[in-house]
Amino acid sequence: MSLFAILQLGVAASVLFCLVVLTVMVIRTVAFGKRPTYANPQGNRFSGVVYAFGQGMLPWEKETAARHIWTYIAGILYHLGILMAVVFLTTLLLRISPYAALLQTMRILLLIGLISGLALLIKRILKPHMRFLSSADDYLANILVDLFLLSALAATFAETLFVPFAIIAISIFVYIPFGKIRHCVFFFYSRILFGDFFGRRGVVPHPPRRA
Amino acid sequence: MASEKDLKDPYVKRLSSMKPEQLKSALIAFKNLLDHRAAANLQSCVNCGLCADSCHYYLVTKELEAIPAYKLKLVSSVFKRLLNLLGGLSRKSEDHSVLDGQMVERWVDSLFGRCTLCGRCALNCTMGINITGMIRMARTTLASIDLVPPGLQSTVTTAVEKGNNMGISREEWLSTLQWLSEELQAEVGDPEAHLPVDKPGTKILYTVNPREPKFFPLSLLATAKIFYAAAESWTVSRDYYDVTNYGLYSGDDEAAGLISSRLRQSMVKLGAKTLVLGECGHGYNSNRWEAPEWLAAQDRFEVKSVIQIIADYIHQGKIKLDRSRIKKTVTLHDPCNLVRLGGIIEEQRYILKNAVSNFVEMYPNREKNYCCGGGGGQLAMTRFAKRRLEAGKLKADQIRETGAQIVVAPCHNCIDQLIELNREYGLGVEVKTISEVVADALVIEKKKK
Numbered sequence: 001m002s003l004f005a006i007l008q009l010g011v012a013a014s015v016l017f018c019l020v021v022l023t024v025m026v027i028r029t030v031a032f033g034k035r036p037t038y039a040n041p042q043g044n045r046f047s048g049v050v051y052a053f054g055q056g057m058l059p060w061e062k063e064t065a066a067r068h069i070w071t072y073i074a075g076i077l078y079h080l081g082i083l084m085a086v087v088f089l090t091t092l093l094l095r096i097s098p099y100a101a102l103l104q105t106m107r108i109l110l111l112i113g114l115i116s117g118l119a120l121l122i123k124r125i126l127k128p129h130m131r132f133l134s135s136a137d138d139y140l141a142n143i144l145v146d147l148f149l150l151s152a153l154a155a156t157f158a159e160t161l162f163v164p165f166a167i168i169a170i171s172i173f174v175y176i177p178f179g180k181i182r183h184c185v186f187f188f189y190s191r192i193l194f195g196d197f198f199g200r201r202g203v204v205p206h207p208p209r210r211a
Numbered sequence: 212m213a214s215e216k217d218l219k220d221p222y223v224k225r226l227s228s229m230k231p232e233q234l235k236s237a238l239i240a241f242k243n244l245l246d247h248r249a250a251a252n253l254q255s256c257v258n259c260g261l262c263a264d265s266c267h268y269y270l271v272t273k274e275l276e277a278i279p280a281y282k283l284k285l286v287s288s289v290f291k292r293l294l295n296l297l298g299g300l301s302r303k304s305e306d307h308s309v310l311d312g313q314m315v316e317r318w319v320d321s322l323f324g325r326c327t328l329c330g331r332c333a334l335n336c337t338m339g340i341n342i343t344g345m346i347r348m349a350r351t352t353l354a355s356i357d358l359v360p361p362g363l364q365s366t367v368t369t370a371v372e373k374g375n376n377m378g379i380s381r382e383e384w385l386s387t388l389q390w391l392s393e394e395l396q397a398e399v400g401d402p403e404a405h406l407p408v409d410k411p412g413t414k415i416l417y418t419v420n421p422r423e424p425k426f427f428p429l430s431l432l433a434t435a436k437i438f439y440a441a442a443e444s445w446t447v448s449r450d451y452y453d454v455t456n457y458g459l460y461s462g463d464d465e466a467a468g469l470i471s472s473r474l475r476q477s478m479v480k481l482g483a484k485t486l487v488l489g490e491c492g493h494g495y496n497s498n499r500w501e502a503p504e505w506l507a508a509q510d511r512f513e514v515k516s517v518i519q520i521i522a523d524y525i526h527q528g529k530i531k532l533d534r535s536r537i538k539k540t541v542t543l544h545d546p547c548n549l550v551r552l553g554g555i556i557e558e559q560r561y562i563l564k565n566a567v568s569n570f571v572e573m574y575p576n577r578e579k580n581y582c583c584g585g586g587g588g589q590l591a592m593t594r595f596a597k598r599r600l601e602a603g604k605l606k607a608d609q610i611r612e613t614g615a616q617i618v619v620a621p622c623h624n625c626i627d628q629l630i631e632l633n634r635e636y637g638l639g640v641e642v643k644t645i646s647e648v649v650a651d652a653l654v655i656e657k658k659k660k
Contacts, residue, residue, distance in 0.1 A: 194339025
């Protein structure tokens with residue numbers, strides 16, 4: 001078995017592990033049960049959920065984003081970079097060669113994502129209130145993902161660098177359920193709940209102004 | 212470490228001498244409160260720290276214990292320890308905590324002492340976590356072992372035992388209504404005008420904050436005048452009329468359910484069609500949104516805020532207002548429980564635009580408003596009064612920036628806090644309810660015989 005095949009298998013196994021454990025976590029979360037809601041709705045739950053994933057994520061709607069616009073932008077670019085790294089990993093594992101222009105775009109997004117990730121890490125280290133809030137997981141998760149982006153970027157230049165990239169990818173996929181990166185699933189869970197809560201009460205989307 | 216003075220305080224004594232069986236019982240209560248929503252919320256925080264700037268306590272004091280993510284962590288770390296969905300594997304890197312005496316003290320200090328349950332952090336959370344809901348859940352856990360701070364607990368106890376949170380006797384209530392009826396007759400020039408009590412089959416059963424009959428009877432008179440002008444079919448109950456429900460803040464669901472059930476009993480007894488909630492933010496949230504959950508029963512009648520009713524009167528031409536009577540600049544404070552957590556957002560603006568000559572918004576406003584600092588039971592918890600007034604500086608600055616001479620707040624809790632802020636920060640404003648402003652602008656037409 002070649003090293004490539006071993007790594008291919010390793011990544012597949014770690015992804016499977018991650019998906020299984022996250023699924024178990026979601027099932028166990030759902031298993032806590034649902035309390036029925038009795039209050040008559042004023043607004044629309046579905047519209048609230050749509051708001052939560054659309055308009056409600058925009059800086060002019062979300063004060064925390066508006067007040068921290070650079071963090072907000074860095075966060076978006078970081079996640080875009082992570083998405084690119086996952087896409088690039090997939091192309092490597094499936095032996096698909098992306099077009100040169102696409103590869104170039106990936107490199108730019110990976111680099112920007114990496115810079116954003118490092119900026120967020122530095123912010124966490126420098127700001128006293130961030131240090132106060134942070135646990136080991138907050139640093140570890142960020143460092144692991146930064147390494148993931150760095151190794152992905154390196155692997156776009158040299159095929160031999162696929163080895164460290166794949167090893168870091170395996171580590172991340174195994175780590176995801178044990179720390180904050182599990183928000184890749186729970187983000188959607190909690191935002192749906194957010195939209196449901198505020199949507200039902202008619203707080204979001206904003207009610208029309210009365211003439 | 213608790214000071215000598217603190218140790219003489221029976222509440223501090225109780226807090227610092229928690230027995231293992233009490234802690235065990237608290238954990239059981241905590242576990243029983245969990246549903247899938249809570250479990251998801253308690254696993255979703257990424258410690259981005261952005262919520263810090265959404266909390267008025269943190270914005271003013273910069274105290275780290277006021278950061279909403281920290282308050283959430285106090286709860287989620289216990290959840291993760293208690294019900295770690297992955298066994299012990301993630302304990303090394305994440306925060307996991309035992310609910311011991313120290314943690315209980317932290318819960319009391321931050322979750323009762325540095326939070327008004329205003330929901331601003333929840334609305335602004337990147338992940339959409341209902342931080343407010345999780346903090347209330349922790350308060351419910353503390354309530355289960357009798358650790359609600361005494362001032363707040365006594366308000367709940369009074370409401371449960373006496374039928375209203377101020378302990379007003381029935382005689383006092385009825386004589387106030389009688390006196391107000393006479394005032395109303397004099398004001399509108401109609402000897403038949405009165406505040407109806409226990410009138411069966413009316414359209415509206417009106418509920419009030421007991422502070423109105425006790426300290427601000429003219430607020431109640433103002434609402435009565437509006438009902439009179441609109442020729443409304445309405446009544447108050449002689450027994451249960453208290454719109455407030457401090458069980459929302461203490462976390463005691465059982466007491467909260469009992470208090471809310473009484474208004475529903477009055478509805479059934481009198482056969483009214485709509486339960487109309489007086490100007491009280493948390494009273495609206497409690498009775499409109501939370502009571503059906505506490506009682507596990509859907510309301511078979513409409514539950515509305517008096518703000519909605521007044522807005523409808525204006526819209527339908529049932530009352531006439533003369534805006535020119537109020538020339539002073541007026542601004543509006545949005546009570547968190549009515550607006551951000553209640554969904555009554557535009558009606559109060561519509562009313563004021565029709566009632567006053569010069570209405571100015573404060574910024575931010577509507578669901579993005581800042582809490583005045585008086586909610587969450589803070590006004591009842593004297594031990595945290597210094598923090599409450601300090602945190603209210605943000606609201607005081609907001610008011611000052613508008614240049615307004617009158618601040619309108621459709622909530623008596625907020626009004627109490629705003630009156631204190633007015634004094635503390637020398638704002639020099641008048642603080643009024645919506646009904647008071649509308650009553651001032653009201654054009655009373657002679658009743659047709």
